[in-house]
Amino acid sequence: MSQSMRIEDEIKQPNFQSEYQKAYINLVYTAGWLQLRQAAAFKEFNLTLPQYNVLRILRGQHPRPATVNLLIERMLDKTSNASRIVDKLEAKQLVTRRVCPSNRRAVDICITEAGLALLETMQPMVEQQAHGLRQLSDQEVEQLNYLLDKLRD
Amino acid sequence: MSQSMRIEDEIKQPNFQSEYQKAYINLVYTAGWLQLRQAAAFKEFNLTLPQYNVLRILRGQHPRPATVNLLIERMLDKTSNASRIVDKLEAKQLVTRRVCPSNRRAVDICITEAGLALLETMQPMVEQQAHGLRQLSDQEVEQLNYLLDKLRD
């Protein structure tokens, strides 16, 4: 990606109705751009981004189990289908799923040793990825976080 | 959405490894948040976001036709499948598709009168949506655009 590629050039649409319209497009585009880079890096570990995020939540709970509800609460995308993401992780033996003894409607989900080991293996790559934002100074990153939080108010 | 909902609270994850890590999460989360709001507003018009974006590009070309390649060039997500989005629009008779006479590999795609009329109908809603970013001042929106462009350099 070349230097100073403005959003106007990226999507070859030179005029926006407003700076607000442009910011919306810019946000969606940039998030997609980031996710694409992440997904590519994750591919060699045979994990998708949502699968990785669920694993991370489970590690945060470990050794306590998580329910599907807890996963949904903590996932970035609240409406995604946690059940089916857990399906894939279970098939890869990265998590276990068991009916919760105290509430048989719920399911206790735990990360396995293999799951923990995989996260460990991925750590250097994840840190590498974080450097992708180093185009921004510390102060600029803080400013970005401030603006995004304010935008959603 | 309540006032001053920081990303830490939104996803109930109080500590990030770095401000950079937080910015990444914040970006992806905020983009999803915006898209969810847009998608909800579009639903009553029976259009998805990508379908709407393709229609907009076609209106920009009207009355000249667009090819699938041109759509891909201008779409936010370059790897999405323009062919199949056009399929859906064609099924709703919002666009026409015809083999290009001068290059029979290519396909000429045009927005129909019904398509133009639909975009017209949606205009007030779209303007309404743009107000979603009015939490930010003009200066802040410019700053946001600057930071996002720089981030992708």
Add this chain to the structure above:
DNA sequence: GTACATTAAATGTATGTACATATATTTGCA
């Protein structure tokens, strides 16, 4: 204690994304 609502998760369906592959057409060049 049965009836009804609520809750937790799973399932179904339509759509979109990411990527590989296939098909048809055109171009370039030996």
Add this chain to the structure above:
DNA sequence: TGCAAATATATGTACATACATTTAATGTAC
């Protein structure tokens, strides 16, 4: 001319998203 490479699009597959519906377990009112 003839044939390989490039081009334009379509198709196939795995996964995820968005949302409605279903199934099972639990809670609650009467």
